[in-house]
Amino acid sequence: MGGNSSEPLIIDGKRIDGRLLDQLREITIKVGILNNANGSAQIHWGGNNILTAVYGPRECFPKRAANPYHAVVRCRYIMAPFSSLEEHGRTRPNRRSIEISKVLKEAFENVILTEKYPNSVVEIFIEVLEGNGSTRCAGLTAASLALAAAGIPMKDIPFAISFGKIDGEIVLDLKKEEDNYGDADVAMAIKPLTNEIILLQMDGKLTREEILKGFEMAFDSAKIITKKQRDALMSLYENEEIED
Amino acid sequence: MIIEEVKKDTVIDFLKEKKRIDGRSFDEYRPITVEKNVISTAEGSARVRLGKTQVLVGVKVDLGVPFKDRQDEGILSVSAEFLPLASPTFEPGPPSEDSIELARVVDRGIRSSEGIDLKSLYIEEEKVWGIYVDIYILDHDGNLIDAAALASVAALDGLKIPKYIDGEVIRETSTILNFNPKPASFTYSKIGKDIIADASYVEEIARDARLTIAVTDQHVVALQKSGSGSFTKDEVMNLIDNSFKKRMDLLSYI
Numbered sequence: 303m304g305g306n307s308s309e310p311l312i313i314d315g316k317r318i319d320g321r322l323l324d325q326l327r328e329i330t331i332k333v334g335i336l337n338n339a340n341g342s343a344q345i346h347w348g349g350n351n352i353l354t355a356v357y358g359p360r361e362c363f364p365k366r367a368a369n370p371y372h373a374v375v376r377c378r379y380i381m382a383p384f385s386s387l388e389e390h391g392r393t394r395p396n397r398r399s400i401e402i403s404k405v406l407k408e409a410f411e412n413v414i415l416t417e418k419y420p421n422s423v424v425e426i427f428i429e430v431l432e433g434n435g436s437t438r439c440a441g442l443t444a445a446s447l448a449l450a451a452a453g454i455p456m457k458d459i460p461f462a463i464s465f466g467k468i469d470g471e472i473v474l475d476l477k478k479e480e481d482n483y484g485d486a487d488v489a490m491a492i493k494p495l496t497n498e499i500i501l502l503q504m505d506g507k508l509t510r511e512e513i514l515k516g517f518e519m520a521f522d523s524a525k526i527i528t529k530k531q532r533d534a535l536m537s538l539y540e541n542e543e544i545e546d
Numbered sequence: 547m548i549i550e551e552v553k554k555d556t557v558i559d560f561l562k563e564k565k566r567i568d569g570r571s572f573d574e575y576r577p578i579t580v581e582k583n584v585i586s587t588a589e590g591s592a593r594v595r596l597g598k599t600q601v602l603v604g605v606k607v608d609l610g611v612p613f614k615d616r617q618d619e620g621i622l623s624v625s626a627e628f629l630p631l632a633s634p635t636f637e638p639g640p641p642s643e644d645s646i647e648l649a650r651v652v653d654r655g656i657r658s659s660e661g662i663d664l665k666s667l668y669i670e671e672e673k674v675w676g677i678y679v680d681i682y683i684l685d686h687d688g689n690l691i692d693a694a695a696l697a698s699v700a701a702l703d704g705l706k707i708p709k710y711i712d713g714e715v716i717r718e719t720s721t722i723l724n725f726n727p728k729p730a731s732f733t734y735s736k737i738g739k740d741i742i743a744d745a746s747y748v749e750e751i752a753r754d755a756r757l758t759i760a761v762t763d764q765h766v767v768a769l770q771k772s773g774s775g776s777f778t779k780d781e782v783m784n785l786i787d788n789s790f791k792k793r794m795d796l797l798s799y800i
Contacts, residue, residue, distance in 0.1 A: 397646050404643040404772070411774035486658075488769065498776035502757070504769035506658050510786055513766060517779050 311468040311480055318480070319348075323473045324519045326463075326526060329440075331534035333447050339427075341452025343534065345444035348477055349434025354445040356452040358424035373419035377407035379441055381430040402438050409442060409462075409491045409501040415455040424454060435478035436464040442491050442501065443527060447535050459535075460500060461527045462491035465516035472512050474519045488513070490520055494528045497521065550751050557752040561740045567748060573788065575744040580700050580799045589708070589720070592700035592800075597746060598687035600632075603679060603697040607707055609669075609715055610676030620667020621676035624653035626683065626694065633686035649681060651770045652695045652731070655760030658767035659729040662702070666724065669710050677705070677723075688747040691758050695731035700800045703728070727762040728800070730793040734759070734785050736775050741785070757782065759789045 311318055321327070327348030336342035339355035362368035379402045383391040395403070410426060426449065428441040439462035446459045466476045466487035473480065481487050486506025490499055508516070560567050570576070576597030585591035590605035610621045626649035628636045636642075641649075656662065656679075667675040679701065681694045706720035735745035735753040745753060754775025760768035766786055771777060777785075 397641075397650065400643050401647045401650050404647055405770075408772055408774050412776055493776065496776075498778060499771065499782065500776045502769055502771035502777070502782065504766065505654050507660070507762075507765040507767055509765055510783070510790070513786065514783060517782075521779070 311483060312471055312473075317468075317473065319477065321475075323471055324522070326475045326523060327477065329443075329527065329530050331444060331447060331530055333451050333534045333538045339448070339452070341448040341450065341454070343444040343447040343451065345440050347436070347440035347443070348475070349432060350430070350437055350440045351432035352437065352441050352444055353429045353431055354441060354448045355427045356424065356445070356448040356454065357427075358452070359419040359422040359454070360425075362421055362423040368421045368423070370420050372416035373414070373421075374423045375407050375411045375414060375416060375426070376423060377403050377410060377426040377428065377445075379403045379406055379428040379430070379438060381433055381437065385430050385433040405501055405503060406438065406442055406445075409460065410445070410449070412498075412500045413446075413456045413458050413460055413493065414449065415457065418455060424449075433478070435476050435481045436489065438462065438501075439464050439489050439491070443531065447531055450535055451538060458493040458495045459528070459531055460491050460493050461524065461531060462489060462501060463520045463523050463527065464489050465520055467506065467508060467512060472515045472519065474516075474523060486512075488516055488520075490517075492521065492524060494524050553748045554752040557749050558737065561737055561742075564740075566742060568746065570744075572740065573743045573792075575796075576746070578696070578796075578799045580696065582700055582704070582800075588701075589717075590701040590703075590705035590723075592697045593684075594693050594697040594700065596689060596693040596696070596744070598685060599689060599693045600683075600685040601690065601693040601697045602682040602684055603694070603701040604682070605680070605698075605701045605705055606678045607705065608676050608678065609710070610674055611672055612668075612674045616664075617671075618668050619664040620674040622653070622657060622662065622664060622679070623676065624649045624656070624679040624681065624698065626652070626681040628683045628686075632683045636683075636686070645683075647770070647772070648691055648694055651691055651758055651760075651768060652679075652681065652698050654768040654770075655695055655729040655731050656698065656702070659727055659760070659762045659765075661725045661727050661729065661762070662723065667707070673710070675707060677702070686747060688750045689733055689744045692731050692733050692744065695729070695760065696796065696799065699725075699728050699730075699797075703800055728797055729760045729762055729767050730789070730796045731758060731760045731768070732785070732789040732792060732796070733757070736773075736777065736781075741781065743788075757785060759786055761786070761789045761793050763793070
């Protein structure tokens with residue numbers, strides 16, 4: 303964000319990839335793609351390709367990290383060293399990924415019924431294999447399904463979406479160039495059943511009215527994204543024989 | 547853990563009667579004092595007291611190499627140390643996720659306010675000034691983000707930029723950094739359905755969610771929600787309005 307681009311990001315009301323201001327990129331999600339994890343999901347969202355998996359509830363180690371009242375939730379979000387078109391990245395978590403992991407974990411703590419599993423841990427892994435903007439949002443949207451597929455009881459299946467400001471306009475679902483050269487970006491996660499906001503981060507400059515407009519676009523995107531999530535989760539069970 | 551549970555219950559019991567444990571109103575901040583230039587070896591510094599919370603910020607200005615994609619801009623870097631002497635809950639070791647988050651939220655507020663023109667820190671090809679803001683938490687009684695943000699803005703206000711003459715950094719003569727507009731950071735804590743400003747440590751134990759909003763006169767320049775609770779859209783908008791209203795009051799302490 304805040305970089306300088308001589309190229310316009312919006313021409314005749316259309317964005318660099320031809321999208322309208324409030325149009326989402328293509329999203330495809332597959333649930334149940336890993337063998338060892340209790341639940342897993344892979345999401346392709348625009349140029350993002352993100353693998354998510356859930357282990358647990360399982361015994362919490364180290365023991366001193368366990369809580370006798372509820373399960374501990376851990377989340378690791380990280381970008382693979384080959385996930386960016388630019389230079390080779392680092393394999394280890396950096397300050398950015400530590401912060402993102404923290405707010406993602408807190409969002410998941412909101413929906414998981416942690417009180418059902420004292421002294422245990424639910425671990426959520428989000429590996430960005432290819433990144434193209436709004437990776438934390440795509441990661442949360444997929445990891446929610448990995449949690450559901452792992453059979454973790456939840457109050458809701460949240461999704462996340464970004465909005466921002468480019469060339470003076472508020473737009474939905476930022477891709478990488480729009481994030482890099484735009485004036486602001488906001489990531490938010492929503493519980494669709496109650497419309498509560500469980501993740502909210504903003505970088506850049508926006509007026510009150512611009513934030514309100516972005517919020518409206520973000521809430522409107524729920525229909526499309528939650529349907530993709532539901533369909534992906536249902537397809538996991540479609541070919542399953544039902545045993546007595 | 548038992549003591550924390552008891553304190554938490556007390557905070558919640560008070561809120562049921564629309565009261566806070568220390569008698570403050572819901573949007574009231576604790577007493578604030580700001581002392582500037584408290585570190586003689588730094589180019590800028592400030593110590594903020596927010597109730598019993600104390601934060602020290604020291605800023606050094608050094609020669610740096612610009613980032614590849616920002617050749618004509620200086621460097622702004624914000625780090626935070628949760629000193630083990632500040633709280634029984636802080637441990638020595640690598641930065642915790644809380645300290646990383648705090649530094650990054652303070653950084654975003656300052657950077658996005660565009661109050662510091664990073665281009666003014668350009669010296670010559672491959673040479674720029676780097677501004678290194680180090681936040682030291684000295685005493686933890688809650689709302690570290692607002693205390694740290696205020697201390698950082700105070701330390702950067704009047705920051706001395708050394709001279710660079712014939713390949714040497716001259717610190718004895720300096721120019722003053724221009725910093726305008728300044729961001730103000732407001733952190734709100736949600737406990738049950740109630741939202742309070744400037745939570746103390748005991749109130750933080752009881753809280754479900756936190757929202758930090760940094761504003762300049764016209765713009766929201768940072769948002770960060772944290773904690774396992776949630777906010778509604780209307781709550782966020784109301785808190786944004788409240789933050790705009792309170793900005794000048796908070797900045798008047800600098």
